[in-house]
Amino acid sequence: MTTALPEIVSQEEWQSARDALLIKEKELTRAADAVAAERRRLPMVRFDGKYEFEGPRGRVTLLDLFEGRRQLIVYHFMLNPGQKAGCPGCSLVVDNIGHLAHLHARDTTLYVVAPATLPEIERYKERMGWTVPWVSTDGNDFNPDCGIDGGFGVSVFLREGDDVFRTYFTTARGGDQLVSTLRYLDLTPLGRQEAWEESGRGTDGPGHWWKRHDEY
Incomplete structure (x- = not known):
């Protein structure tokens, strides 16, 4: 395939084009800030904090997953009972999770959940070299109650004392925002190298x- 490369121009022409694009980038940043503010103002719904999950330290509740912090982000990972390997896209998301100390510093905990049994999860985690905390939803209705029917998604929860509230959910391309690999590729002239x-x-x-x- 012949790749359509950018036009070659002088430094002055490049700087002019870059400055014009910067105006649009700043507009996009301000628009994203406005959407984030609206996201923070979304109403919330009371959620059962007593869902039980199987974790490395035994049975834990949704409330336990907060680990005493006020906010909880849950990534619903596509790894079902009997599967030896998880979804490649979900795996890319988890690969891009940074050091959790930065989230913890803002009173926020992150967990990955999957319907697979805990031993299946632990085997896949070991293969991938992940240390991010996981629990199994095997035997409970947490995923369906979050609107997950075999797919993936991100749920956000807020804790007020022992009361748990769900504040946000996204799926499909909403998950793109979690993948720094894509953000880096979006800076390059070849981009993600996808047809669209x-x-x-x-x-x-x-x-x-x-x-x-x-597997690459």
């Missing part, structure tokens, strides 16, 4: 090139 981006820059469908990191 630019004519002649790629042929892959959205996410079709994603693999588990030990």
Whole structure:
């Protein structure tokens, strides 16, 4: 495939084009800030904090997952009972989770949950080299009650004492915001090299090139 490369110009022409794009980038940043503010103002719904999960230290509740912090982010991972490997896209998301100390510093805990049994989860975590905390939803209705029917998603919860509230949920391309790999690729001239981006820059469908990191 012949890749359509950017036009070659002088430094002055490049700087002018860059300055013009910067205006749009700042507009996009301000728009994203406004959406984030509206997201923070979403109403919330009371949620049962007594859901039980199987974790490395035994049975724990949804309230326990907060680990005493006020906020909880849950990534619903696609790994079902009997599967030896998790979803490549979900695996890319978990690969991109940074050091949790930064979230903890803002009173926020993050957990990954999956319907697979705990031993299946632990085997896959070991293969991938992950240390992020996981629990199994096997045997409870947490995922369906969060609107997860075999897919993936992100749920956000707030704790007020022992009361738990659900404040946000996203799925599909809403998960893109969690993947720094995509953010880096979006800075490059070839981008993600997917067909929807630019004519002649790629042929892959959205996410079709994603693999588990030990399979490239």
